């Protein structure tokens with residue numbers, strides 16, 4: 001099984017995951033038997049050509065989509081066997097999301113957006129942890145602002161704080177810098193990196209950008225629904241070389 005840091009326990013494991021969209025002659029085999037484990041407290045980037053199955057894999061790992069066959073474990077929970085209700089609870093309590101489009105609620109302040117998942121779950125806020133997260137993300141002086149009063153980079157940092165606050169077992173980030181300029185991208189990636197190094201967070205990020213991927217501890221490469229490569233300690237140059245060698 002592909003895994004970096006075998007000494008650490010896996011936060012998420014996929015075993016022989018197959019995903020077929022549709023049926024009959026129009027069926028698309030988006031994942032063709034993917035086995036991979038994402039170590040706890042590490043930052044993993046998923047790369048690959050357009051249509052290689054990156055989003056499909058992330059959606060299957062996060063319980064946002066069902067697998068056709070195979071198994072997905074989040075910690076020690078086999079999520080492919082959960083009811084819809086249990087899956088919703090698992091996503092709410094144990095998984096954090098950061099999307100390309102920020103997905104903040106426009107009528108709420110930054111602080112209210114950050115606290116929303118805990119409010120919805122009826123969980124208490126650990127104020128010291130909240131203060132630490134907003135300080136690390138550099139948004140402590142922006143908490144009373146609404147998203148429209150924040151830059152794209154600040155909005156994405158609010159989204160990162162919202163994902164980090166409940167201390168999820170894993171954060172899935174889908175092109176988190178896709179809508180940001182390079183300076184804001186660097187800030188957001190720096191904070192994601194720091195949350196892994198200093199807070200022990202586990203992050204799995206889909207990206208097309210070799211520079212973004214270089215912030216990760218390891219990059220895994222998908223092509224045509226299969227895992228085709230693994231790069232520990234990535235640099236932008238080595239990521240580009242690997243992508244070229246895969247014909248991406």
Ligand SMILES: Nc1ncnc2c1ncn2[C@@H]1O[C@H](COP(=O)(O)OP(=O)(O)OP(=O)(O)O)[C@@H](O)[C@H]1O
Nearest residue numbers: 021022028030048049050051052053054055056057
């Ligand atoms: N809901 C769907 N119904 C049918 N086919 C789908 C669906 N979602 C994805 N696919 C197909 O599955 C394959 C993998 O798609 P996926 O979006 O996972 O790729 P990707 O690597 O994330 O691509 P991109 O980098 O362009 O976002 C593609 O051939 C795509 O057309």
